[in-house]
Amino acid sequence: MADLIRSIAGHYNYWMFVILMMTGLFIVVSRGNLIKKIAGLNIFQTSVFLFYISMGKVTGGTAPVNTGRAGEVYSNPLPHVLILTAIVVGIATTAVGLALAVRIKESYGSIEEDVIEDMHRTERPA
């Protein structure tokens, strides 16, 4: 019983991040609006970041800035570095995605996937 409680207490935040990630995935898969899809992708991405950072947390640790005291416990700085890079790359891909959406709006007059698909169907009947 104590093991079970320990396991739940040690894993619940991973579960929460999985649920959060699936919220983002649901938006990406179920919605046809391109801007909304990109926002869903951002939710997905941020949950992965949160997952990584929570892996780096050490109980009783402090932020990884040298305090000069011997025997100080720090949280792991390596996931922080990787996620810093990932955040910046994430904004770059978001920008490209949004630019594509703007371009699609120019060419088709809509950013709704359903509308664009209908257009293709009426233009070229298979």
Place this chain on the structure above:
Amino acid sequence: MIMTLIDLALILALLATAVMMIRLRNLFAMVMLAGVFSLLSASLFVALDAVDVAFTEAAVGGGISTVLMLGALALTARHEAPIRRNQLVPLGVTIATGAALLYGTADLPLFGDPAAPVHTHVAPYYLATAPKEIGIDNFVTAILASYRGFDTLGETMVVFTAGVAVLFLLRSARRSRGEVSGPRDDAPDARSGKV
């Protein structure tokens, strides 16, 4: 205990924000909620000791990303069209993926466990030698700029490539609308350097 409660409150707020983002059809409100989502996640990063990541997330995720989204909204649409597609298949896909991931978390080390593999590989070396070798007290900066400097160089390349891609996409959009004024790149005057 108090940290666990703060974590839980922030995570629940994140979940509520994400669910509202699914439901909202007004895209402006959705973008604002996306900004709130970033700010909440930045707070959670602080609670998880990742102060540098929190800075970056608040500035990039909450700031620049919101501005880009608003710019894109101004050029496209403000409202999402009513949903016509079947919602059950996406729901099924999402639940199946989520279940597989939840099953995968069972093997993960416990949250905050100092003996987890992630804490026993190179991180202790960085923590021990960075103040001596690099002379920067912030370990994240020391690793980012020095030990893993090539990663950061690659990141810069990615940002540059994305910038070039955005520039080309938006420029061709304006040209097809006929809004580009002045000499074009292939005009004789521009090539010979005369204005």
